[in-house]
Amino acid sequence: MDTTATVPGPDGSSALRDEALEALRALTGRADASFHDGQFEAIEALVEQRRRVLVVQRTGWGKSAVYFLSALLQRRRGSGPALIISPLIALMRDQVAAAHRAGVRAEAISSANPTEWRDIEEGLAADAIDVLLVSPERLVNPRFREEQLPRLVDRCGLLVIDEAHCISDWGHDFRPDYRRLRDLVAELGAHVPVLATTATANSRVVTDVAEQLGTGGEGSDVLTLRGSLTRESLRLGSLSLADDRQRLDYLVRHLDSFEGSGIIYALTVSAAEDLASLLDRPGRRVRAYTGRTDPEERAELEQALKDNEVKALAATSALGMGFDKPDLGFVIHLGAPSSPVAYYQQVGRAGRATDRADVLLLPGKEDRAIWEYFATSSMPSQESAAQVLTALAEAGSPLSTPALEARVDVRRSALELLLKVLAVDGAVQNVKGGWISTGAPWHYDAERYGTVARARREEQQAMLEYERLAGGPEQCRMVFLARQLDDTTAELCGRCDVCAGPWFPAPDAPASTAGGDTTASDGADERVAALLERVGVPVEPRASWPSGLDRLLGAGAPKGRIPEGERAAEGRVIARMSDLGWAVPLRELLRTDEDGRPVDAVVPERIGSRIVEVLKDWGWDQRPVAVVAVPSTTRPQLVGSLAAGIASIGRLEDLGTLDLAPGAGPLRGGGNSAFRVADLWERFAVGPELQSRLDALDGAPVLLVDDVIDTRWTSAVAARLLRRAGSGPVLPLALAQQA
Structure with missing residues (x-):
């Protein structure tokens, strides 16, 4: 049941109210402090009625006062410590300081204070801590989950979920680890009060959060206290x-x-x-x-x-x-x-x-x-999930994230997010040594993800309406x-x-x-x-090969550090695609059409003049004498005109392009480093004509020209080929970096 109350509520007097008001004044340091509409109603519901409460109130209303005072009052009545799930280390610092002002003994476990963990554990064991703040990600940690969490669940007097909109994938800041809290709420049972707080939840998010708070059987109805979200200031x-x-x-x-x-x-x-x-x-x-x-x-x-x-x-x-x-x-x-x-x-x-x-x-x-860009990287795909589940099921032993990368073509950030989603749904588990498959069936909810994606597009349109x-x-x-x-x-x-x-x-x-x-x-x-007008962003070369290439390339695959004599030199681009200024015309030049196909055109004079500036200000130790292009299947006209223009203006020898493997098509987007290197490994070759011309250069530096530098693996593989063919230093040069 979802019982919604719109504050203000009653302003009655009671022993609990007097006690809570005294604690509030200690927390704020103000003798004249009084409760905002709805604050005491939430405290009363938690402390006296042991209810599950969702508070949706504007920032600055005082949600933290509700949970610290409730925790203090619960402790005075013999309850165990409160467990507060807090999403940010910075937030934890402020919350601990605020709790101490009210006489609440609060501690936090986070990546920022590992040296204090043992003392905190001893404090919990001695019942000397009133409030423990942890991040939702901590619940995934095998040691914390196995050693600390069961004891906390047994003794927990109050569970607080701060920034509760993170529970909902409808929310603007969805975090998969927050989904795990649904199971934690169920473990506590209906006798333990639960408070969830947020300032940014529409009705759809409120419904989703309340549904997850309502787990645990009979008596676990949710009281929603929702106030006005407008800010008069x-x-x-x-x-x-x-x-x-x-x-x-x-x-x-x-x-x-x-x-x-x-x-x-x-x-x-x-x-x-x-x-x-x-x-x-x-x-x-x-x-x-x-x-x-x-x-x-x-x-x-x-x-x-x-x-x-x-x-x-x-x-x-x-x-x-x-x-x-x-x-x-x-x-x-x-x-x-x-x-x-x-x-x-x-x-x-x-x-x-x-x-x-x-x-x-x-x-x-x-x-x-x-x-x-951010929207497309935030949702797991069915194909990626299937790859991960298959790889873990076939492994037979835990796989670390780097080891898993060599088995699935998913970038690290997307892989970490996907593993969290699968873990919350019970399909995988993080154990000592890495990740394992639980064997539990998992269904890709395409309808839900599609609905969320549509909602995201509607939100984008609403933002444009706000501007207008x-x-x-x-x-x-x-x-x-x-x-x-x-x-x-x-x-x-x-x-x-x-x-x-x-x-x-x-x-x-x-x-x-x-x-x-x-x-x-x-x-x-x-x-x-x-x-x-600033142009010329340095691009650091890759220094080491990704792990796991032997699984993809077989015996003889490179590993470890890339030898200095085979490594690309530091490169240059006009700008990063995320920069101010030149990123705008570069995005226009490197755009795709309505069908998603790259638009191919010669380099316009305006862009060409900026390339000249990049070359002029490069500051290399030895001037390159030649230009070689990366063969492009998507923008051959653009890359070709760029290389030819540089050769003409700089009076450099135009060596043409590396040979492209027969039947090679466009490179796949996304993917992780190991799979990208595997895709590139036999894609290029130094043909007889290029070899002859490189021999004649007698080890002089060359420019390696491309349209965009993304993962930097194309220039790493191409530079290795050129260096092994006898070229001098290979200096990558492109219009933009995708970052």
């Missing part, structure tokens, strides 16, 4: 500009007009890093925060933002759930997330404890291409976001650019400066131009 806006140049120029000129410190979100790592480099100035620091940022540095950057030591963090979605700065002054997006729900989650970082916070979206033309809101009856950005979350209580905000007109500086307005300092805006045109 947020002032929303969207500004569509023509291109990257205008968007970056706008940020350089007007960042200081946004009060306080904030977050500037970008869709890719390279864009976030470029933004930080562009905007960072003495007296107005901007730093990058991405998936490539070391965990220790992440903590330092988060604290710097909290302490207002930086104007902004230029971040990817790596900075999201769990980051809490109540006075965050603004959130700007350079490029839109793929759904209004994900957008709401990110902008919800701002204005939690301020009267006003500014939120501005600067959408880009590349947004849809980036959405599509232009006023009129019932038009409001906050109302639009709230209705995407199925909150029907939202009213026109009267603050957004649709309700009240543009509140943000016009693109042609005079540049804003901080404290009269014009250094932030002086030379803006030059700095933006330098970033966007």
